[in-house]
Each structure stands twice: as structure tokens, then as C-alpha cells.
Amino acid sequence: MIETNNIKVFDCTIRDGGLVNNFYFTDDFVRGVYNTCVKAGIDYMEIGKNNSTSLMSEDDFGAWNFCKEEDIRRIVGDNNSNLKIAVMSDIGRTVNSELLEKKDSVVDMIRIATYIHQIPEAIELAEQANKKGYETTINIMAVAKVAKKELADALQRLSKINVDVIYIADTFGSYYPNEIATLAQQYTKVASAVNKQVGIHAHNNIQLAFANTIESKNNGVTFLDVTISGLGRGAGNCAMELLIGYLDTPKYKLTPVLDFIENYIVPLEKELDWGYSIPYMVAGQLVQHPRNAMKARDEKDNKYLNFYNKSLEEN
């Protein structure tokens, strides 16, 4: 029996999946994810990004890139459930003053995605969101390319502010389990001293998203990101159905997830391409952003050897 008392299973199907289709999900699909999360006992659902329409055009993205209050409420109503609703804020694409007071919003949590050099802006936004009444997270992206001392400094700074969860984000899907264990120990040591939680957001470039999520949990990480069938950018994420099978507790139910997969994911797989493939493996092994791999997949380019040799030149 696996210890799950403090575990929070965090769904980001719409938000990370939105990176595959520019957030053009139908209301029916988003409602399907919401209902699945509620029935499956998931703790949080990230319904999209709250980018500002003053900074990104509504002509270029679906509604879930902006997450207007009325759009969210069209799906979740007043969200009379145990599932908490989150949105992601990208530093540089949000306008802090546009964030409603929590009492006026059905959103429970603001997750702040930041590169290491944007930490000051991330802290400012986290403090404002906290003051407005939200739970908050700060997700340090691309951590595989951050120098050791810089990361240690950033964690120290985050330990002193009003943020509830600090996330390990394996942006390049490049970590092996022993490396994730080391990172998890570093993050949880800092966080637990100040009563904060640590989260893991894994990518599946080298088929380790699930394994790295388990390994993080075994090293004190409590917020575990998943998406249904791993739907997410590039090689995708840790699959909700795998994690539920592993946690093996009555709190989380597998059957609503399987029901959603057969009715929504199977048709979607004919339209969208995501999940492990050789170009993503190459990108993960070389610790590179998956953008070239996504392009290769879009172009159905199977010249893997050529892709590898070109990728080597970039390192």
C-alpha cells in the first residue's frame, strides 16, 4: 500500500494539451475533462492559461489561452465539487492588475511559469495572487539548463515569500530518475523547512515521465502533474491513468478516466499528434527544447539520423 495522504494529483490536460492545438478545445471536451476529474477524485484541474488579451491576440488562440472568468464558469458553473480549479500565468504574457479578487473568481490556484531570470516578476505576481486570496505555485522551467548555484539561490528566495508550492518543471524531458531524486531532495529540503510543498511536472521525451513522477513522490514531492493519456506538448506528460493505477487508493478512480479516453482521446488521436517518438527522444537525450522535434513531427519527417546529426550541431 502506497502512502497517499498528502498527495495531490494535479490535472493539466487542457493547459499542456493546449500547447498542441493552440488551446482550441471544444467546450464539450473541456467539460469532459472537468467531469472526469471530479469523478476520478483528482485534486486540481488546470483549465488553461490566463494570458492577457491585451498581449496575445484572441484571433490566434482558443479561449483556454485566456481563461476569462465567464468562459471557465460556462464549464464549471460555481464548481460545487472537491476539485480545485487552477490557471497558469506566463511571466510576460499576463497583466497582474487584470487578476480578479479570489472572492469574485471560481479559480482557486494561480500557477506561475517562470524562467530563472524572470524570478523577480514571478515573485511579484505570486505575492499579488496570494494577497488576492489564491493558492499559488511557482514553476521554475528549463531547470536542466540552470546553474547549480543559481538554482540554490532561487529556491532560497522562493522559500521566503508567500507561495504554497514550488515546482520542478522538466521542460526538456531530459532527466533520469536518479537526477530527479537529487533535485526532489534539494527542493523538498528547502520547502519543508518553511512548510511549503513541492510539485513535479514531467515530460515523456525519454519515456520517463511516469517513472520520474513516482521517483519524485518517493522523495517527498506531493503535487504530481498528470494529463489524461499524457496529452501535452511534444512527447506529452505523465499519464493520469498510469498514476492512478500506481497510487491504488480508493480516493482515485480509474474508470471515469478510461471512459473519457475511449470517448474523447481515441478520436482526438486521429487529429492531434503527441506522445513519445524518436525526435522527442533525441531532444530529451541532448537536453534541447522540443521545438525542432515538433516541427519534424508536423512535417512527418522520419529521417531520424539526419535529425540527430542536425541536433548534435546545436549543442
Place this chain on the structure above:
Amino acid sequence: MIETNNIKVFDCTIRDGGLVNNFYFTDDFVRGVYNTCVKAGIDYMEIGKNNSTSLMSEDDFGAWNFCKEEDIRRIVGDNNSNLKIAVMSDIGRTVNSELLEKKDSVVDMIRIATYIHQIPEAIELAEQANKKGYETTINIMAVAKVAKKELADALQRLSKINVDVIYIADTFGSYYPNEIATLAQQYTKVASAVNKQVGIHAHNNIQLAFANTIESKNNGVTFLDVTISGLGRGAGNCAMELLIGYLDTPKYKLTPVLDFIENYIVPLEKELDWGYSIPYMVAGQLVQHPRNAMKARDEKDNKYLNFYNKSLEEN
């Protein structure tokens, strides 16, 4: 830098892949795997099974279910390379007296696949193969359903006979890394005391074949089974290309593997179905043989919820 001094990367593309297509690979494909293994620095290649034509009909299976000496030599000649050639013997499907003396064969190693109740026959075959001059392994299958004491007894017996490698075979693809670590410690404790090696043969039902192979290696396992692109029964195996990326040593080369994948695996993927999917996940989570999942995949049955409920009834 990862310690790889004692590591043997063991290819079983044709043998485990043969379970997907009844061993009907063309000579061109088998030669492609052989050349790839040689160029990639792989240590062993299992070219098929040496089942007896007196026990299984040649009308029902391709040549690599029988591995006649002349068929192997048609591919590898005298095998003037550093790659060793292995074949697998299934207890009950081979005739011990048909095994040539090593001096008359290009085969280097006999791998013996056995269920726990067949261990006496496996020992007899291993001793005969050893006497004839071969390296040998005994692979205890379906170990997830073997009682703890029975496994301990079997390992003790194997420690006392002439067998070079004892394999953990995760037949149901059901193990999590911490469970694999425990098994690996148990096997290596027994084996190292008598100067034997331990191997791991993982399946990818719950997307952990690669992670479990790494975890085994971290716990003293030295023979690591892979197949190119994970080609193998059901959810397939640990992918050679992932393991080579992880080991990250000049001994093993990625480029020949990528070359083979783009020229041989990409076309094959249009003909054969293997690799992770929901029915295999369900079978892995429930520790069941993948045969029902293979049937569901063959019939393109995406009624996952129904599959899950029916599978539950079998437990």
C-alpha cells in the same frame, strides 16, 4: 558518467519481436538487425528460438522460431564480430539432443525460458548446454506470480548449477521500480556469491520498461535486454535507443540504430502493432498475461472501460 564496465547490452529484437509476427521476418530485416547490433557495439543478439521442428510445425512459424544452424549462418556467416549470438530455448518445445556441440555452431549462448515449475527441466538443459560449450542463462518467467519462498528456493538451486546468468523476466510488465529494485537485490545477492551475473528482461505495459532496466542496473544487474524501438510482444520492451542514450559511453553507438529505425522500423510500424496502449496498461496494472490485450488490439477494440471491467472479473 555512468559505470558501464560490466554491462552487457542484450538485443532480443528478432526473438521478442517474433512473438508479434510468428517469427516471419525477412532475411533482409534480420540481417539489418545483425548489422545494426555489430555497428552499435551491442554485446549479444538473440536471433530467435531453437524450438524443435518435431514439436512445432514449420508451416505455422517463420524460420526464427527454429533457428536452424544453416538459417543463422545465412545471416551472420561465421560471425566475425564482437557480437555474440544467442537463441532462446522454451522448456517443453526443444529437444535437448538436437542441440549441436558449440564447436559446430555459430551460436554462443543458450537462454532458457522457464516457468517456476519447470525449473528441473531448465537445469537439465542448462547443464547440457554448458557441457556442450555454450554460455547459458535461465530466465524465470512470470515471477510476479511466484510465491516468495518458492522464488528463494529456485534461486538457491540455480546458484549451485552451471549457468552463467539468472534473469528477472517481467512477463506481465507489472513491476514498479521499487519492486524491481527489491528483486534485483535478491537475485544479485544470490548470484554474486557464486560469481554469476543477473539479467533483466522488462516489458513496457505501464511505460516502465526503460525505468525498470535503469533501476535494475543501479542494483547490480549487468545483462540488460533491449529491442530496437521496443519491438516485442504486446507493449514491447526496453528500447535499445533509450538505453544507449542513457549509458552514454563511446562503446555503444546511437546512429546505426537510428538508421535502422528510419529504414526498417518505420515501414514495419504500418504492418505490425506493438508498444504501449491502454489494454496493455490494464493488463500490467492487474498483473495479467497480455493475451486478452493483444486480442483487443488485433480487433481494434477501443472499448477500454469494458475491457477493464472484464479484466477485473478475471482477477
